[in-house]
Amino acid sequence: MRYLPHTDDDISGMLKVVGAGSLKELFSIVPEDCRKKEPLNLPGPLTEWELDRHMDSLAANMATMPEYKVFVGAGSYEHFVPSSVLSLLGRSEFVTSYTPYQPEVSQGTLQGIFEYQTLICRLLGSEVANASMYDGASALAEALLMAARITKRKKVAISRLIHPHYREVVNTYLWPTGYEVLELPYLESGKTDLSALDEMTELGAVALQSPNFFGCIEDLATLGQKASGRGALSIVSFTEALAYGLLRNPGSYGADIVCGEGQSLGIPQSFGGPSLGIFTSRMKYVRNMPGRLVGKTLDQAGKRGYVLTLATREQHIRRERATSNICTNQGLCALGAAMYMASLGKRGLRELAKLNYDKAQYLKGRLKEVGFKIRFDSPTFNEFVVEFPSDFGDTYNRLLDQKIVAGLALGPYYPELANHYLMGVTETKTKEDIDTLVKGIES
Amino acid sequence: MRETLGTTGLVMNEPLLWEKGGKGRCGFSMPRRDVEPSPIDEGLVGTVPDFPELSEVDVVRHYTRLSQWNYGVDTGMYPLGSCTMKYNPKVNEKYAGLPGFAGAHPLLPPSMVQGALKLMYDLERFLSEITGMDATTLQPAAGAQGELTGTMLIYAFLKSKGERRSKFLIPDTAHGTNPASVSLCDFHPVPVKSNEDGILSPEAVAEVMDEDVAGILVTNPNTLGLFEENIREISEIVHGKGGLVYCDGANMNAVMGIVEMGKIGVDVMHVNLHKTFSTPHGGGGPGSGPVCLREHLEPFLPVPRVVRENRIYRLSSDFPHSIGKVHGFYGNFGVMIKAYSYIMSMGPGDLRKASQLAVLNANYIKESLKTVFNLPYDRPCMHECVFSDKRLNVHKVTTLDIAKRLMDYGFHPPTIYFPLVVAGAIMVEPTESESKETLDQFIETCKAIAKEAEEAPELLHAAPKNAKVRRLDEVTAARQPCLID
Numbered sequence: 001m002r003y004l005p006h007t008d009d010d011i012s013g014m015l016k017v018v019g020a021g022s023l024k025e026l027f028s029i030v031p032e033d034c035r036k037k038e039p040l041n042l043p044g045p046l047t048e049w050e051l052d053r054h055m056d057s058l059a060a061n062m063a064t065m066p067e068y069k070v071f072v073g074a075g076s077y078e079h080f081v082p083s084s085v086l087s088l089l090g091r092s093e094f095v096t097s098y099t100p101y102q103p104e105v106s107q108g109t110l111q112g113i114f115e116y117q118t119l120i121c122r123l124l125g126s127e128v129a130n131a132s133m134y135d136g137a138s139a140l141a142e143a144l145l146m147a148a149r150i151t152k153r154k155k156v157a158i159s160r161l162i163h164p165h166y167r168e169v170v171n172t173y174l175w176p177t178g179y180e181v182l183e184l185p186y187l188e189s190g191k192t193d194l195s196a197l198d199e200m201t202e203l204g205a206v207a208l209q210s211p212n213f214f215g216c217i218e219d220l221a222t223l224g225q226k227a228s229g230r231g232a233l234s235i236v237s238f239t240e241a242l243a244y245g246l247l248r249n250p251g252s253y254g255a256d257i258v259c260g261e262g263q264s265l266g267i268p269q270s271f272g273g274p275s276l277g278i279f280t281s282r283m284k285y286v287r288n289m290p291g292r293l294v295g296k297t298l299d300q301a302g303k304r305g306y307v308l309t310l311a312t313r314e315q316h317i318r319r320e321r322a323t324s325n326i327c328t329n330q331g332l333c334a335l336g337a338a339m340y341m342a343s344l345g346k347r348g349l350r351e352l353a354k355l356n357y358d359k360a361q362y363l364k365g366r367l368k369e370v371g372f373k374i375r376f377d378s379p380t381f382n383e384f385v386v387e388f389p390s391d392f393g394d395t396y397n398r399l400l401d402q403k404i405v406a407g408l409a410l411g412p413y414y415p416e417l418a419n420h421y422l423m424g425v426t427e428t429k430t431k432e433d434i435d436t437l438v439k440g441i442e443s
Numbered sequence: 444m445r446e447t448l449g450t451t452g453l454v455m456n457e458p459l460l461w462e463k464g465g466k467g468r469c470g471f472s473m474p475r476r477d478v479e480p481s482p483i484d485e486g487l488v489g490t491v492p493d494f495p496e497l498s499e500v501d502v503v504r505h506y507t508r509l510s511q512w513n514y515g516v517d518t519g520m521y522p523l524g525s526c527t528m529k530y531n532p533k534v535n536e537k538y539a540g541l542p543g544f545a546g547a548h549p550l551l552p553p554s555m556v557q558g559a560l561k562l563m564y565d566l567e568r569f570l571s572e573i574t575g576m577d578a579t580t581l582q583p584a585a586g587a588q589g590e591l592t593g594t595m596l597i598y599a600f601l602k603s604k605g606e607r608r609s610k611f612l613i614p615d616t617a618h619g620t621n622p623a624s625v626s627l628c629d630f631h632p633v634p635v636k637s638n639e640d641g642i643l644s645p646e647a648v649a650e651v652m653d654e655d656v657a658g659i660l661v662t663n664p665n666t667l668g669l670f671e672e673n674i675r676e677i678s679e680i681v682h683g684k685g686g687l688v689y690c691d692g693a694n695m696n697a698v699m700g701i702v703e704m705g706k707i708g709v710d711v712m713h714v715n716l717h718k719t720f721s722t723p724h725g726g727g728g729p730g731s732g733p734v735c736l737r738e739h740l741e742p743f744l745p746v747p748r749v750v751r752e753n754r755i756y757r758l759s760s761d762f763p764h765s766i767g768k769v770h771g772f773y774g775n776f777g778v779m780i781k782a783y784s785y786i787m788s789m790g791p792g793d794l795r796k797a798s799q800l801a802v803l804n805a806n807y808i809k810e811s812l813k814t815v816f817n818l819p820y821d822r823p824c825m826h827e828c829v830f831s832d833k834r835l836n837v838h839k840v841t842t843l844d845i846a847k848r849l850m851d852y853g854f855h856p857p858t859i860y861f862p863l864v865v866a867g868a869i870m871v872e873p874t875e876s877e878s879k880e881t882l883d884q885f886i887e888t889c890k891a892i893a894k895e896a897e898e899a900p901e902l903l904h905a906a907p908k909n910a911k912v913r914r915l916d917e918v919t920a921a922r923q924p925c926l927i928d
Binding site: 001003004005006010011013014015017018019020023024026027028029030031033034035036039040041042043044045046048051052054055056057058059060061062063064065068070072074075076078080082084086087088090091092093094095096097098099100102103104105106107108109111112113114115117118119121122123125127128129131132134135136137138145163165166168169171172173175176177178217244245246247248249252261268269270271272273274275286292293294295296297298299300301303304305306307309310311312314315316317318319320321322324325326327328329330331332333334335338339341342343344345346347348349350351352354355357358359361362365379400405408427428430431432434 | 457459460461464467468469470471472473474475476477478479480481483484486487488489491492493494495496497499502503505506507509510511512513514515516517518521523526528529530531532534536538539540541542543544545546547548549550551552555556557558559561562569572573575584585586587588590591595598618619620622623624625626627628629631632670672674675698699700701702703706707715717721723724725726727728729730745766767768769770771772773774775776777778780784786787788789790791792793794795796797799800802803804806807810811822823846847850855856861875876877878879907910911912913914915916917919920921924925926927928
């Protein structure tokens with residue numbers, strides 16, 4: 001097998017040095033009653049060429065661009081990724097390297113992550129960012145735990161318009177802690193009803209998602225006021241990082257923790273993972289932050305270099321009193337996001353974000369033209385909610401046969417919104433694609 | 444000694460992204476604008492983020508140069524204990540990049556994603572088989588998240604029996620994520636000391652086991668590279684008082700097809716796809732930490748689960764006792780593809796052989812270096828072995844010095860100062876990917892360094908001399924953190 005270099009001569013020579021008569025004998029220390037008696041019941045091995053065919057046939061049973069036109073966001077976004085980024089990210093010195101605990105042989109990763117931390121802070125208006133969390137959902141859960149640690153309170157309030165899966169993950173993470181998770185309802189406008197906070201006391205954190213699950217831009221100024229007024233930390237989550245290429249960032253509203261999903265920044269959708277948990281906060285909370293941090297320093301010759309730092313927060317030092325148990329995170333995805341942001345640059349970022357906004361507005365306009373109701377009138381970024389007639393299911397399925405996915409049905413997540421669909425549009429859809437969709441819906 | 448692996452080379456300086464570029468440059472092919480600009484309330488628009496402006500060439504040169512400052516498995520051996528830095532097959536990368544997988548939206552109707560669902564369903568079965576357990580969840584995104592998930596399954600199981608226990612036994616050789624994970628689940632970690640043979644004794648466990656202990660979190664083989672020989676008896680002690688056994692499967696590479704975890708009393712465990720199953724480390728992830736468990740814990744598994752009815756796959760959340768979700772979608776699917784491909788490439792016979800060769804390699808190093816470095820536990824090891832710097836301390840040379848000097852010779856250092864039970868620990872895990880020549884080169888190098896420690900210790904104190912940066916000031920980095928520019 002090409003991954004196993006040992007020849008029979010190698011093995012016999014080494015067994016002599018070790019003083020064992022056979023490979024089996026190396027395991028004589030393992031008690032008999034712990035042993036696996038039969039061979040593993042697994043398929044294979046396949047040759048590389050057989051495996052190519054097998055994997056191709058699995059991948060062929062998948063609906064993707066450009067053949068399929070998928071008009072869905074809802075936490076996973078179709079964006080173009082430059083070949084230059086894919087090529088650079090494939091360099092094996094990045095891919096096959098270990099965690100940069102030995103900084104002298106990991107400066108590539110360390111400077112790359114330092115650059116990521118910096119660019120993400122500039123995108124979100126934050127003061128410090130970590131090297132990544134698993135995804136937007138766990139980032140939010142850890143943000144709430146962090147806020148609870150800081151405020152020493154056991155109650156948090158989160159909006160019902162945060163992604164339903166994120167709320168599930170929050171509930172799972174917070175369940176053993178016994179913290180109370182209160183839900184903020186939403187208004188007819190499609191924004192969170194922050195007045196519900198007025199009844200709540202002893203809150204450690206208030207969390208919104210903006211743009212929210214309905215695609216609407218939330219009132220982050222009021223969030224900041226109400227949260228700080230109640231001694232709680234304000235947390236802004238997001239699923240579409242690209243929005244902040246256009247919209248005023250949460251940091252500028254004084255958000256304490258800004259966290260979310262960075263998959264839009266040059267990371268393939270890949271059926272939901274790996275993704276990129278972005279986690280940032282104000283500098284004053286840094287010692288309470290989960291995750292790895294890269295810092296700039298000097299070496300003994302006075303040369304600039306980068307190291308992992310503030311490790312006393314982390315599991316390998318602090319163990320049960322660590323700020324989190326996180327070890328391996330999504331490092332390569334963070335590096336990919338930095339490459340993407342570097343490629344887009346200032347001008348490209350604004351242009352691409354505005355293009356996303358405009359394409360979504362175009363679809364909105366066309367749907368309105370042919371008589372469909374845009375359910376919420378708050379401004380949105382690249383997703384919005386449409387109300388369709390109760391028999392739309394047939395149209396939807398017919399469009400699936402035509403390889404068009406006309407949005408995501410909201411009924412399963414919000415029972416009061418049966419017949420409502422969440423439509424997402426990015427720069428990957430042409431005007432023609434959008435017109436075809438509208439035509440298909442109309443007929 | 445032959446020519447050493449380490450040398451100086453053509454390594455370029457490269458500034459930070461925002462220290463280069465020029466106004467107006469862009470490295471992205473802007474998609475064609477075929478719709479009119481739409482008005483937006485100015486109050487919603489922010490100032491443009493202060494991103495650098497770089498051409499594609501700027502970006503490519505930047506990251507190409509940065510990559511050349513990194514050591515990777517493709518560069519050379521990484522004898523890092525507990526990390527299993529084995530070779531990352533390139534076909535795995537190819538399959539993860541197939542457009543059908545890479546471009547898949549997770550919320551598509553099941554009929555449109557059968558390939559992915561089948562892959563996940565099959566991988567669950569492969570991992571259940573390899574570990575000897577009844578069911579698997581692929582949702583956790585890393586080993587630590589797997590530990591948290593597994594601990595929550597135990598919490599849920601006990602709760603379903605009306606029980607609320609507050610403690611969890613953690614051996615003194617445990618990886619830091621172990622106590623951190625159980626704490627997140629509101630358990631108080633209780634340490635258990637290993638005996639003078641470096642393994643857990645049933646007496647030590649029995650002493651601390653009571654009805655307020657939810658379970659024990661063992662690593663087997665443990666972080667000293669030793670098989671926990673008393674594991675069956677220990678499991679019986681824990682089960683006897685109504686507790687459960689969690690096994691940290693980070694060291695699974697030693698025992699594939701050789702040990703059946705389900706048989707030795709393990710109730711739940713995780714495996715690390717980025718260790719045992721060859722998926723790349725990526726400089727810090729993404730990894731994947733699937734959790735494998737016995738059927739009494741199955742009802743509590745995270746949702747959704749992949750189910751199969753008449754050869755059609757779909758995702759189901761119809762499991763009322765589930766602990767919920769730990770990941771926004773289904774876990775790190777792109778990483779699962781690579782593990783799946785590895786298992787299919789190796790087959791049952793070669794997976795077992797890989798474990799055998801990993802153990803052979805570690806024992807070969809142990810025997811060859813036990814006269815060079817202090818070996819605290821002189822017994823047969825599994826896939827890794829632990830030395831210490833004790834013998835060289837007399838020359839005022841420490842584990843850190845040895846690690847830094849190894850870099851000059853072209854090797855990534857082993858894991859240092861872990862496990863905590865050995866002062867100045869040097870944990871070596873070669874993995875089965877390393878050939879005898881590479882191991883011999885590593886052994887010769889260690890001998891040369893030990894000789895230098897005796898005759899010219901200043902070479903070690905000044906190491907690494909070939910690296911681009913040398914002995915970075917980590918103290919100031921922590922005291923005056925500079926975390927962004």
